[in-house]
Amino acid sequence: MTNNWHMLTVVGKDKPGIVASISEALFAAGCNFGEASMSRLGGNFTIMLMVQYEGGTERLEKIIAPIAQTLNLRCHINAIEGQLHAHREPDVRISVYGQDRTGIVAHVTGTLARAGLDIYDLESDVGGSGENPVYIMHIEGHAMRGVDALKEALETEKTPGIETHLEEIDTIIG
Amino acid sequence: MAILEVLTIPDPRLKQESQPVERFDSSLRDFIHDLEQTMRSSPGGVGIAAPQVARFERIIIVDVSRKPKIQSHGRLVLINPEILEWQGMEKGREGCMSVPDYTGNVIRAKTIKINAYDESGQMRSYDCEGYEARAIQHEVDHLDGVLFLDRLVSRRTDLFQRKVYSEKSVAKSD
Numbered sequence: 440m441t442n443n444w445h446m447l448t449v450v451g452k453d454k455p456g457i458v459a460s461i462s463e464a465l466f467a468a469g470c471n472f473g474e475a476s477m478s479r480l481g482g483n484f485t486i487m488l489m490v491q492y493e494g495g496t497e498r499l500e501k502i503i504a505p506i507a508q509t510l511n512l513r514c515h516i517n518a519i520e521g522q523l524h525a526h527r528e529p530d531v532r533i534s535v536y537g538q539d540r541t542g543i544v545a546h547v548t549g550t551l552a553r554a555g556l557d558i559y560d561l562e563s564d565v566g567g568s569g570e571n572p573v574y575i576m577h578i579e580g581h582a583m584r585g586v587d588a589l590k591e592a593l594e595t596e597k598t599p600g601i602e603t604h605l606e607e608i609d610t611i612i613g
Numbered sequence: 614m615a616i617l618e619v620l621t622i623p624d625p626r627l628k629q630e631s632q633p634v635e636r637f638d639s640s641l642r643d644f645i646h647d648l649e650q651t652m653r654s655s656p657g658g659v660g661i662a663a664p665q666v667a668r669f670e671r672i673i674i675v676d677v678s679r680k681p682k683i684q685s686h687g688r689l690v691l692i693n694p695e696i697l698e699w700q701g702m703e704k705g706r707e708g709c710m711s712v713p714d715y716t717g718n719v720i721r722a723k724t725i726k727i728n729a730y731d732e733s734g735q736m737r738s739y740d741c742e743g744y745e746a747r748a749i750q751h752e753v754d755h756l757d758g759v760l761f762l763d764r765l766v767s768r769r770t771d772l773f774q775r776k777v778y779s780e781k782s783v784a785k786s787d
């Protein structure tokens with residue numbers, strides 16, 4: 440529990456103003472914010488937010504409780520070993536889309552993991568229509584055994600109806 | 614010969630516009646030497662702009678030749694550079710000596726045509742593409758007080774159509 444970092448997870452039905460309500464309350468209580476990731480998933484509001492607070496987990500829960508009640512949100516707080524300024528740079532990006540939803544996640548991530556992909560970031564979404572859903576996924580990560588190993592694996596494990604695109608991330612520092 | 618101090622955010626001088634170089638003399642060449650040393654002292658540094666070291670003149674250096682498999686002009690000193698033509702669009706990842714511990718995605722032109730003076734005051738013209746073109750656009754932005762942070766696009770922003778197209782054209786040229 441170094442540096443008093445906590446991971447605050449909030450889930451609930453999405454409505455305007457949730458982020459503002461939560462962050463204003465935390466800020467007023469003297470919290471610092473670290474990295475955060477907010478998404479709207481299937482009409483639900485979700486956020487994971489690094490919060491630095493010296494007063495301990497229990498008091499942090501009390502700060503959040505009234506807002507959670509008003510906005511009908513479920514909150515969870517974990518004390519964590521927080522660390523900022525520790526970004527890892529991805530060196531490969533993979534986009535996948537297709538019709539078979541379970542197949543895409545299970546098959547593609549499995550194939551990539553066996554070929555040495557360490558996933559840093561994954562986002563997936565469902566587009567298309569009710570009868571014809573299209574599953575879309577973006578992955579960024581580090582190719583531990585090189586990008587060619589991933590390319591080969593995707594090529595060998597090719598599934599009909601699923602398109603995969605892999606590109607190297609070559610970061611410019613300038 | 615010296616490694617110069619690099620300004621980092623939130624230094625307001627990074628938002629300042631730089632002025633054209635008027636005298637091509639030995640003090641300019643000395644400065645360019647130091648600027649190049651500074652660029653090469655940064656891990657992974659492939660470009661630098663004079664305002665990053667608090668000299669607000671339109672001078673940039675780009676050298677992407679240490680990256681394997683990339684077409685380039687080698688070491689480029691571009692003074693009073695002017696981008697005359699932009700073509701295509703590509704999303705790529707950028708970091709900056711002036712923005713420590715953060716990288717993000719930026720859309721840049723794929724190919725550019727550029728006019729610039731060299732260190733002896735000779736006007737030259739270059740056609741650049743891909744990684745080199747991206748580095749030049751990043752540095753020219755510095756001359757106008759623009760950081761890659763001003764141009765970030767989200768991870769989800771994708772140029773799928775274009776990627777499919779460009780992969781095919783790469784395959785053809787192989």
Ligand SMILES: [Zn+2]
Nearest residue numbers: 613709710711
């Ligand atoms: Zn820069």
